[in-house]
Amino acid sequence: MAMLHTVNKSPFERNTLNTCLDMAKSGASVLLIEDGVFGALKNTSASDKVSKAMEGITFYVLGPDLAARGMTEDQVIDGIKVIDYDGFVDLTTEHDNFQAWL
Amino acid sequence: MKYGLLITEGPYTHQATDTAYQFAKAAIAKGHEIFRIFFYNDGVNNATDLAVPPQDDRNITVNWVKLAEEHNIDMVVCIAAAQRRSLLDKSEADRQGKRADNIAPVFRISGLGQLVEAGIECDRLLTFGD
Amino acid sequence: MAEPWEDEVEGPVKKFMFVNRKAPYGTIYALESLEVVLITAAFDQDVSLVFSDDGVYQIKKGQNTDGIGMKNFSPTYRALEGYDIEKLYVDKESLEERGLTEDDLLVEVEVMSRAQIADLMDEQDVVMSF
Numbered sequence: 001m002a003m004l005h006t007v008n009k010s011p012f013e014r015n016t017l018n019t020c021l022d023m024a025k026s027g028a029s030v031l032l033i034e035d036g037v038f039g040a041l042k043n044t045s046a047s048d049k050v051s052k053a054m055e056g057i058t059f060y061v062l063g064p065d066l067a068a069r070g071m072t073e074d075q076v077i078d079g080i081k082v083i084d085y086d087g088f089v090d091l092t093t094e095h096d097n098f099q100a101w102l
Numbered sequence: 103m104k105y106g107l108l109i110t111e112g113p114y115t116h117q118a119t120d121t122a123y124q125f126a127k128a129a130i131a132k133g134h135e136i137f138r139i140f141f142y143n144d145g146v147n148n149a150t151d152l153a154v155p156p157q158d159d160r161n162i163t164v165n166w167v168k169l170a171e172e173h174n175i176d177m178v179v180c181i182a183a184a185q186r187r188s189l190l191d192k193s194e195a196d197r198q199g200k201r202a203d204n205i206a207p208v209f210r211i212s213g214l215g216q217l218v219e220a221g222i223e224c225d226r227l228l229t230f231g232d
Numbered sequence: 233m234a235e236p237w238e239d240e241v242e243g244p245v246k247k248f249m250f251v252n253r254k255a256p257y258g259t260i261y262a263l264e265s266l267e268v269v270l271i272t273a274a275f276d277q278d279v280s281l282v283f284s285d286d287g288v289y290q291i292k293k294g295q296n297t298d299g300i301g302m303k304n305f306s307p308t309y310r311a312l313e314g315y316d317i318e319k320l321y322v323d324k325e326s327l328e329e330r331g332l333t334e335d336d337l338l339v340e341v342e343v344m345s346r347a348q349i350a351d352l353m354d355e356q357d358v359v360m361s362f
Contacts, residue, residue, distance in 0.1 A: 003354055008121075008232075019253070019285055022325070022346040025354055034117045064124070085128035092226050093103050093134075099251070099359040100229040102110075110261075110362060143264050143362070182267065214271040221358040222246055222275070229361050 002027050004095035008034040008102060011046040020101040021049065026056030031083075031091060033062045037069060040076045047077060054079055062088060105129055106220030107139045110231035112147030113162035114155070119148050122230035123165055130173055137224050138176040139166075140217040141209070143231070146184045149177070149209040163206050170208045177209045178216045246357035247278045252287035254362070256306070257297065262290045263305050265362035270308075273315040280319040280356070281312075282349055283341070288326045293338045309339045323349055 005024050011017040017032075017039045024030060030053075032040045039046050040061035050059065059080040066073070066082065073082050083091070092098055107126065111118040126136050141148055148163060155161050170177045179189060188204075191211050195203035205211065221227045250269050256262040272279050283291060290309070297304040312320070320341040327333065327343065334343055344352070353359060 008117075015285060016253075019346075023284075023323075023350045023353060025350045028354075034121060085124045086132065088125060089129045089132055089134065092105075092228065097354075097356060097359060098226055098228055099353065100231065100361050102229070102231045102253075102361050108360065142268075143260060183264065214268055215275065217268060218248075218272050218275045218277065221248060221272075221360075222244055222277070227358050227360070231362065 002029065002095050004028070004091050004098050005030045006033050006098075006100050007031075007036040007039060008100070010035040010038040012038065012044075016101045017046065018049070021053045021057070024053075024057055028056075029058045029060060029091060029095060031060040031062065031088065032080075033065055033088075035069075037061050037065045037071065040066070040080050041071060042075060042077050050080075051077055060087070060091065103129075103134045103225045104137050104223065105134060106137055106217075106224035106227040108217060108220075108227060108229045108231075109139060109141050109145040109148065110143040110229065112144040113153065115144075116232045118230040118232060119145065119162055119166075120160075122228075123162070123169070125228070125230075126169060126175075130169075136173065136175045138178060138216065138220045139170075140220055141177070141179045142183050142214075142217065144187065145231075146179045146187050146189045149179045149184070149189055149205050151204050151206040167206055167208045179205065179209050179211050180217070181211045181213055184211055243276070245276065245278055247280070247355060248272050249280045249282060249353060249356040249359045251282045251284065251353075251359060251361045252290055253285040255286040255289040256295070257300065257302055261362040262287070265360070266305065266308055268360065268362075269312070269317060270315060273312075273317050279317050280321065280352065281317070282321045282323065282352070284323040284326050284346075284349070286326075286330075288322055288330060288332060288337075291320075291322075291337045291339055291341070292332070293336055306338060312339070321349060321352065
């Protein structure tokens with residue numbers, strides 16, 4: 001059973017992303033939304049931990065939330081897929097269960 | 103797929119309800135069903151009939167009311183959370199001797215059992231919170 | 233002919249997990265999520281609670297709320313057993329980060345590593361986070 005995790009808080013504000021990555025199993029997906037999109041960016045203090053986690057986890061980031069915060073796709077860590085709300089819906093059907101990390 | 107959505111934050115202060123709304127619209131456009139949206143914690147504040155947000159910005163409650171009416175979505179507000187936060191429908195206001203009621207049409211007040219039922223009945227129960 | 237108890241209608245039983253990551257009193261989530269847990273048990277569902285990050289403080293012994301004028305709801309965690317809610321899990325790393333041990337907790341829990349909790353989470357049908 002592969003789970004879809006969402007993280008909606010910035011890694012610089014809360015430890016949510018950290019805890020999520022500690023508890024997400026290999027094969028799971030993590031979707032960064034709302035303020036969580038900052039976790040998808042290159043060249044931050046969070047980038048290494050996220051890049052390392054990509055060895056077992058598939059990462060996605062919600063494009064509309066990135067754009068709202070003035071970030072562009074080329075600022076996103078290579079390998080993180082940028083999706084929209086349609087893609088979010090599809091992820092929920094493609095995974096067996098869902099956990100929102102708040 | 104049949105979805106239940108749990109919204110635990112109020113309008114404007116957190117993005118949660120906006121994200122849920124965008125998700126709901128996308129899911130419906132793809133042919134999925136939103137069985138129930140359950141408003142809990144500060145989420146009950148989405149049901150207010152009295153909000154007057156700035157004209158040049160979205161009216162969150164009105165958006166929800168329109169979506170729910172168009173697609174027959176069951177919009178449930180938790181009674182315990184609502185009472186704490188002064189959201190009352192007419193019968194609750196009368197029962198409690200309060201001078202006004204303030205729940206927008208389409209929302210109905212009910213118990214937490216409706217949330218559990220959504221968890222049981224739906225294929226997915228998604229939480230949108232802080 | 234069926235025995236009387238064989239006629240009982242059994243609804244579906246799903247695995248519900250409640251993930252508690254917030255400290256009590258600073259916000260209402262700990263209290264209001266406990267209310268959902270109790271209702272879910274009343275629906276005879278398979279309920280697990282995970283306490284992680286600051287959520288471990290929800291079950292810390294010795295809470296005295298007289299000075300802050302709020303209701304001390306921590307005894308409710310001890311009452312969970314009476315509702316057949318016995319699957320309480322605590323994340324070992326969260327305890328250690330906070331200098332706590334099992335002896336500091338007011339209920340019996342199973343302490344697990346994050347990796348073990350991850351396995352447990354994966355088995356759930358519905359996960360609610362507050």
